[in-house]
Amino acid sequence: MSQTPLSYKDAGVDIVAGDALVERIKPLAKKTMREGVLAGIGGFGALFEVPKRYKEPVLVSGTDGVGTKLKLAFEWDMHDTVGIDLVAMSVNDVLVQGAEPLFFLDYFACGKLDVDTAAAVVGGIAKGCELSGCALIGGETAEMPGMYPAGEYDLAGFAVGAVEKSKILTGQNVKAGDVVLGLASSGVHSNGFSLVRKCIERAGSNAPATLDGKPFKQALMEPTRLYVLNVLAALAKHPNTQEASGIKALAHITGGGLLENIPRVLPEGLAAHLQKDSWPQTELFAWLQATAGIDDIEMNRTFNNGIGMVVLVDAAQAEACAATLRGLGEAVYTIGRIAAQGDGAQVVVA
Helix, strand or coil: CCCCCCCCCCCCCCHHHHHHHHHHHHHHHHCCCCCCEEECCCCCCCEECCCCCCCCEEEEEEEECCCCHHHHHHHHCCCCCHHHHHHHHHHHHHHCCCCEEEEEEEEEEECCCCHHHHHHHHHHHHHHHHHHCCEEEEEEEEECCCCCCCCCEEEEEEEEEEEEHHHCCCCCCCCCCCEEEEEECCCCCCCCHHHHHHHHHHHHHHCCCEECCEEHHHHHHCCCCCCHHHHHHHHHHCCCCCCCCCEEEEEECCCCHHHHHHHHHCCCCEEEEECCCCCCCCHHHHHHHHHHCCCHHHHHHHCCCCEEEEEEECHHHHHHHHHHHHHCCCCEEEEEEEEECCCCCCEEEC
């Protein structure tokens, strides 16, 4: 007895839908092209030539995802900006070494491919790449029946940047007296959402209609700020050289907040002393703190709490550096100073 033939589509994988998505992605990726791209989307591998203006290029790589913020994207049907989060989480990390992001690859995995949803997500990825000056040159869309619940997907991103060997930011020459500048975040960014979702659940129908002038859902889903172009411009204007000290280190404030991320760029024996009220607490973070019922220490260890990037700069250059960043559109606050650690923690907020 003959059996009915089974196609790949019968097994749950729609090749035609995958091809349709690739065609939707191509013009989005094309808008991100830059110097160095030799071959982008469509091949087995993407080709990129390190720009010849680098004398001793060092490649810097980073990878990340979006985390449980995606759960809200599914629930609220808000897929347009999580791609920006995906790019930002990697390129902001690459930036911390002083590197210019060169190219980005994405991985989109789902149980059943919805072309419109996937195109919205990749559209956000392309936008993030465009806003940070890096090329979207490749990626992977994986349709895996039975692996994910209906309507859900997962994302991973991979960024590669380059920095001149002599200009790598290591934080090794940070010293007592250096100034800590804080660049405002755009919101929660993409960390702490397991707690955010618990707060939404606890608030229920009592959740506010707006936060900081934005509808509640938009305020929480606001994508991670891309600091790349503005900070690279500030690094060019305030370099840390033998002739003059400028920007010495950067810290991307992600999971672990201010308390866990700043120590990653501090030499042993030094601490960052932050002044508690030196930057404003937004309605968003005030609501999260009140709803969760947590103290300031837990806030600064869980969320960015309003500061998405920290810049450690020589005191003599601090005002000028802050002015440069403000001129480029960043909200900048002088939030503390570097001092000897003593017996205390490496980050003290008081």
